[in-house]
Amino acid sequence: MTHAAGGSVRPDRPPRRPRTLGIAAAVIAFSLFAAREVGFDPSTFWEVWSNPLWEKFWPIPWDWVTDGSNVMGPLIETFQIATISTILGCSLALPVSFAMSSLTTPNRPTYLVSRAVMNVVRAVPDLFWAKLMVTAVGIGAFAGSWALTIFSLAVMVKLFSETVDGADPGPLEAARAAGGRHTPSVRTGMLPTVFPDYVAHALYVFELNIRASIVLGLVGAGGIGRVIEAQRQFFRFDRILGMLVIIFVVVFVIEQASVALRKRLV
Template sequence: MSKVVEMRVPAGSSGVCTIWSVCAAVVVFALFVQAWIVVQARPQDLVTGAHGMADIISRALPPAFDQFVPNLWPVLETIDLAIFGTVFGVILAFPLAILAAANVTPARPLYYAARAVIGVTRAVPDLVWALLFVTAVGLGPFPGALALAVHSVGMLGRLFAEVVEDMDMGPVEALTLTGAGRLQVLSHAVVPGVLPSLLGIGLFRFDENLRSSLVLGFVGAGGIGFQLLTAMNLFQYQTVSFLLIATFVLVACAERVSAWLRGLVK
């Protein structure tokens, strides 16, 4: 005979849950209100300023498609900024991730040192890195590429370290018991176990770097961003609209290529 088990909820539990739900809703609402006040939100300004936006849009049409050939080089610069930053970010982030992973790091001081480097490079925005490198090496795409590489070290280093910490330690322990050295364990157990995940993360980072490279041009780091800023300063709105279209096409194509490559490495 089957037995029916009755689940009894304590009498006051539903009331406690309701009180906590109300308190949480009040806190969320209070946070939104203070954010509304701090940012000085004025929705009515959107209505009164709509004619200004309409005027700019009308001046931007039709897009200046005759700027296609002159802007091929900035487009190439933008793509190469993302490639340079991603490749060097991966190369520098992987050894840092090995040191920053608690399960494979050779020593605790190295663990804390690697975590500190990853934290600093990740905490400083890539735009700030670009400003620093522009001051150091001058205008052009090189400071932008350096900024993307340094910031990618922080972002990739943290993600790589988490992947290594979550990996299956069985192969590592098996090789260690056979007397294999650290380099042998790294090359035959750690790398094969995490390589697909690392490649996927690296491709995601390339996608992010491509978007970031567009913004870095605003501080003189080359690419489409610099051309876009120049056109806006010269009130060449038709060129601006063309560059925006080119940016959209570039990002969309990069997303599709990145998704295709991630599908291959899974």
């Protein structure tokens, strides 16, 4: 301990550990190596911003953007895809999450199999599911809905199963001690405790689906993303910028409403 002016006591600076410095040096060295291997060059940023392509983004043709058949129709379809996939995915995630929790699954093989399967599903990117569904059922919103349903299931199971694992086991143990069977005990002893978190997680998944459905449309899975891809092929970047402005406003409003609802629930 050292004494500063005025008699106040100031704690000594903790010594730097060689291990910490070694890890930091290794991270920096690996980052520099990776940057060199991928051809990272900060000077290219100036070349990007000086590209004459940016001139094609302006002015925005608001008459085309505000036409309901051009933007609002596909944007509503995007909202519908996100809504139905959130409902289906989160509904399927409810029993699967309880099967993946050690608190609510007395059957060890069920616990292990469900976790293994969902780990595989979660490891597959949503774009892969979109391409697979487009190949299986064709281009359109139906393929996007199924792809995002699988994505919603994977995300929701991860979030909600961890919530169940961290919940208070007291009500569930009391229901079992009273002679209740497994399913009724979980329904009355655990579900009321974690249901507000379930709704909050579902709202968060809905936020993710709004953004993901826009990206999945680029590969033919319906929604506003398909319109963006079509305009890109015709080099109408001014229309794309107008659509991005509309998307930003809509997503921002939805996210703020979702955050407010989640704060009230949790």
